[in-house]
Amino acid sequence: MKNYLLSLFNDTSAALPYLNEIDILFDVPKQDSHGDLSTNAAMMLTKKLHKNPRQIAEEIISNLKTDDSVIYKIEIAGPGFINFFFTPAFIAQIIKNIFAEDKDFGKSKLFEGKKANVEFVSANPTGPLTVGHGRNAVVGDTVANLLEWVGYEVDREYYFNNAGRQMRVLGDSVKQRYLQLLGQDVEFPADYYQGEYIKEIAQQLLDEHGNKLVDEPVEGLFKQRAESIIFNDIKESLARLSIKHKIFFNENSLYEDGKIDELLKLFKQKELSYEKDGAVWMKFLELGSEQDKVIVKSSGEPTYRLPDIAYHREKLERGYDLLVDLFGSDHISTYPDVLAGVKALGFDPEKIKVLIHQFVTILDQGEVVKMSTRKANFITLDQLVDEAGADVVRYFFNMRNINTHMNFDLSLAKKQSDENPVFYLQYAHARICSILKMIEKEELKSSTENLHLLTCDEEQQLLRKIHLFKAEVLYSAQNFETHRICFYLEELAASFHKFYTFCRILGTEKPLAEARVALASATKIVLRNGLSILGVTAPERM
């Protein structure tokens, strides 16, 4: 519908050149009585033309060459909106497109030929994924899906660090537990990893090696085994949510490949860094940040900024058109430095899109659960999936704008009641599947021959909703907003349920009945496609 109007206005701009001076936008009015699409173009032009908006609207309309079989009414309303009313027959034609495109309905080619990299999760292997990681994981994977739907070729990437203090503490935590299991009275520091999983790893080492590891260095088997076990668990947790990264990038490889030294030299050579108090400082002030910062400590160890910049440089050199970074708001301070660093190296920082999601607050029976990986006082992602199911978890994290500090009510998630909208969507899909089974017995089929019969309110509402799908996917992808898909699908399902209730198939004359089957079938495709973007299953029956 929108495309039709756009080309219509495009043709008209020859006669009315001022139409080229503004972006003409069409909105779906909140009220049905205001038509199918509406534009405020006339109001936008009042200041330029110094004319009454209704007068301008009049002029625009009289120059539009519309086809009566497509648009049956154009009106001027309110302060100067132009409202367009499409014929039911035209609206129903969308069903043919859906059948033709099927699994691809909703996809667009705007970014065809472009390559994107989405980096997400990126938790170091020090413990199981928590609920906070869950939000990151689900949103990251769904954003990647969205980008694929608008034409990008997408790589999903996981960046991790298995060196450094954090990992040493992890190894030592295991060792201390191991010694405790051997009956030694060792002290277990409060800032070590307290989780039960540490004890399990220690137990496993004990089972395999007995007491032979007493003199094993922390960095040896203790750390290695902990890392591999934990990393496997992480991958399994992600797999339960159908999340699979193509690339696991080890921060350490940047050191091994000399990328860090090279970058350091480059910064020095470009006079972007200097030495002070035994440390190397980066001139972030010059690059637009609020102050200079240390990139190599006086101990000789780089701070996180240096590898972060080297890593992004590396990704850019791989030739991506778009890099998406997704992380929690606790890491918010890292990205301006990375962008400044990358820009100083001559890359276009516009290629990097940083998405920051706010924290997840866990509520259990009305109480806030405070979480910390160290203290092992956390709800794991696995627990969440155990209790609520993968579909609910994926839907739940996707359904909210990442800027919102979301509450995850555990008791509610456990309930799996109809308070959860994911069932509402899945039920709509299951209902359609059941209709399609039923019509076989009734010797009916899906037919697009008499789509013009789909004229009642419920049918038209549903059709209009379907029309919006492709634009909704595109908008969501361009704005990296997964929650819009959820809201769209809820509206779509609501339209369907209404249609289901009022527009029965059995007991209706065959031509109309078969057109309704076609509409149901088309709705099924849109629901299934939308759910697949979210990574939620579309069950045949419930």
Added chain:
RNA sequence: GCCCCGGUAGCUCAGUAGGAUAGAGCGUCGGUCUCCUAAACCGUAGGUCGGAGGUUCGAAUCCUCUCCGGGGUACCA
């Protein structure tokens, strides 16, 4: 102190390139299964869009100030 995010119905949240009477789900209250799945549908009630100014034909949306909550502001990541 400074920076980022949030404050919209009882609860959880949509809605910001300024637009028509501010929305949804859940919860409240009241209806609908002889009928393709009632995990559904219909109706009802519920609001000072945190507060105060300002910009204009028009502000939840833009500007200034301010209150509340979360995060950040390291030679931690």
